[in-house]
Amino acid sequence: MISSVRPARLLLLGLSLASVGSSSSACRVQIPPHDQVARVARFIAHQCNWASMATISTHKPVVGQPFSNVFSVSDGPHGTSSGVPYMYLTRMEVSVQDLQVDPQASLSMSLAQTDYCRLQGFDPQSPLCARIILSGSVLQVNGTEADFAKKALFSRHPEMIDWPTDHNWFFAKFNITQVWVLDYFGGVKTVTPDEYFQAPPHRKHH
Ligand SMILES: *[C@@H]1O[C@H](CO)[C@@H](O)[C@H](O)[C@H]1NC(C)=O
Ligand SMILES: *[C@@H]1O[C@H](CO)[C@@H](O)[C@H](O)[C@H]1NC(C)=O
Numbered sequence: 375m376i377s378s379v380r381p382a383r384l385l386l387l388g389l390s391l392a393s394v395g396s397s398s399s400a401c402r403v404q405i406p407p408h409d410q411v412a413r414v415a416r417f418i419a420h421q422c423n424w425a426s427m428a429t430i431s432t433h434k435p436v437v438g439q440p441f442s443n444v445f446s447v448s449d450g451p452h453g454t455s456s457g458v459p460y461m462y463l464t465r466m467e468v469s470v471q472d473l474q475v476d477p478q479a480s481l482s483m484s485l486a487q488t489d490y491c492r493l494q495g496f497d498p499q500s501p502l503c504a505r506i507i508l509s510g511s512v513l514q515v516n517g518t519e520a521d522f523a524k525k526a527l528f529s530r531h532p533e534m535i536d537w538p539t540d541h542n543w544f545f546a547k548f549n550i551t552q553v554w555v556l557d558y559f560g561g562v563k564t565v566t567p568d569e570y571f572q573a574p575p576h577r578k579h580h
Pocket of ligand 2 (some may be wrong): 511513549550551
């Protein structure tokens with residue numbers, strides 16, 4: 375039923391899509407065309423400040439079951455997208471305890487987290503309200519990568535600077551093994567990590 379959208383409606387969507395991006399954020403960026411799937415994925419990963427992450431629970435009474443929780447993420451300061459979702463974690467946290475047993479996880483981000491879907495009138499479950507699901511695992515980062523993670527996270531989540539030091543926070547990245555993209559009708563599309571990291575998230579300036 376969702377895929378039987380009428381041409382008139384599509385035209386309307388196409389016209390209104392062109393106007394997105396100027397009103398909601400400081401960056402004058404627009405979602406890439408829906409058929410440039412890897413670029414759309416990079417766009418979403420950069421726009422979203424948080425993600426839902428599912429781990430395999432180690433906690434009773436749901437041991438072995440999926441456990442989805444919210445995390446602040448950043449793939450870089452605004453305008454500097456790396457494509458790598460970085461996180462600031464503590465081993466005191468329930469999902470991080472799962473990751474210590476099994477680092478595999480799934481991370482999802484949706485433009486429903488931005489003004490985009492609301493302004494367009496797209497329900498979060500509509501394929502037009504673009505979203506990505508990342509498969510992979512969570513790895514601690516050190517050295518220069520941790521320096522970048524810190525810049526990426528603290529610039530977009532300034533409150534992190536004051537999080538209690540006795541929690542032993544560390545920087546981590548979501549190491550992507552597969553990217554799933556829902557940005558249009560016709561079902562989920564997949565993007566390899568190579569395609570994802572090579573895609574320019576923003577329109578090239580001439
Ligand atoms: C980062 O350092 C931690 C603690 O020393 C270590 O366990 C981890 O393997 C290191 N990660 C990388 C990617 O080098
Ligand atoms: C990280 O992801 C790459 C694919 O992008 C994969 O080849 C590699 O095995 C992953 N590393 C770990 C430690 O999971």
